[in-house]
Amino acid sequence: GENVEQHPSTLSVQEGDSAVIKCTYSDSASNYFPWYKQELGKGPQLIIDIRSNVGEKKDQRIAVTLNKTAKHFSLHITETQPEDSAVYFCAAIRTGTASKLTFGTGTRLQVTL
Amino acid sequence: DGGITQSPKYLFRKEGQNVTLSCEQNLNHDAMYWYRQDPGQGLRLIYYSQIVNDFQKGDIAEGYSVSREKKESFPLTVTSAQKNPTAFYLCASSIQGGRHNEQFFGPGTRLTVL
Numbered sequence: 001g002e003n004v005e006q007h008p009s010t011l012s013v014q015e016g017d018s019a020v021i022k023c024t025y026s027d028s029a030s031n032y033f034p035w036y037k038q039e040l041g042k043g044p045q046l047i048i049d050i051r052s053n054v055g056e057k058k059d060q061r062i063a064v065t066l067n068k069t070a071k072h073f074s075l076h077i078t079e080t081q082p083e084d085s086a087v088y089f090c091a092a093i094r095t096g097t098a099s100k101l102t103f104g105t106g107t108r109l110q111v112t113l
Numbered sequence: 114d115g116g117i118t119q120s121p122k123y124l125f126r127k128e129g130q131n132v133t134l135s136c137e138q139n140l141n142h143d144a145m146y147w148y149r150q151d152p153g154q155g156l157r158l159i160y161y162s163q164i165v166n167d168f169q170k171g172d173i174a175e176g177y178s179v180s181r182e183k184k185e186s187f188p189l190t191v192t193s194a195q196k197n198p199t200a201f202y203l204c205a206s207s208i209q210g211g212r213h214n215e216q217f218f219g220p221g222t223r224l225t226v227l
Contacts, residue, residue: 043119044156089156095214106155
């Protein structure tokens with residue numbers, strides 16, 4: 001089955017700096033990679049996703065890159081703000097089947113003033 | 114408002130008792146999922162259902178049971194056979210066969226065994 005590894009487990013940045021979270025996956029057939037943000041005591045919310053036929057996707061201050069050859073994908077947050085503080089999860093799945101989303105172990109991002 | 118609701122938000126249980134967590138969605142989604150989240154760990158899949166009256170075990174189904182009698186509802190029962198039930202439980206749903214299998218999550222239920 002799919003295995004997703006996520007690093008780092010914790011990340012502290014100063015407000016205005018950039019943050020990068022990296023994930024690797026094992027199943028070369030995986031073709032959809034969502035990123036979720038989870039605030040304390042709440043359920044995860046999808047913030048951005050990328051398909052395997054795209055190398056990069058941006059949405060304002062958030063971007064995701066995908067390297068299919070190396071089987072890794074990354075989340076980039078620029079100009080970080082205190083409200084970006086949360087736990088971020090990456091995930092991978094091969095769509096169109098009964099496959100299940102496989103999640104990384106999460107990264108706790110702390111944006112300090 | 115469309116979405117997924119879970120109740121209760123907090124739940125306390127004595128050892129040896131079964132307890133049922135509620136999950137309801139009005140998104141008209143076919144598929145529903147239950148995950149368990151422990152501190153410092155990712156989401157682990159307990160059970161999932163792709164259609165009414167059908168469900169499959171996930172990665173950590175032991176000590177749990179589910180039912181899917183209605184499209185909107187997917188309750189999870191934590192039985193006394195679950196050795197370490199204290200955790201944060203998340204329900205999710207998705208359009209079966211939909212674009213990217215995007216999953217939408219509920220707010221979660223925190224279960225504590227006393």
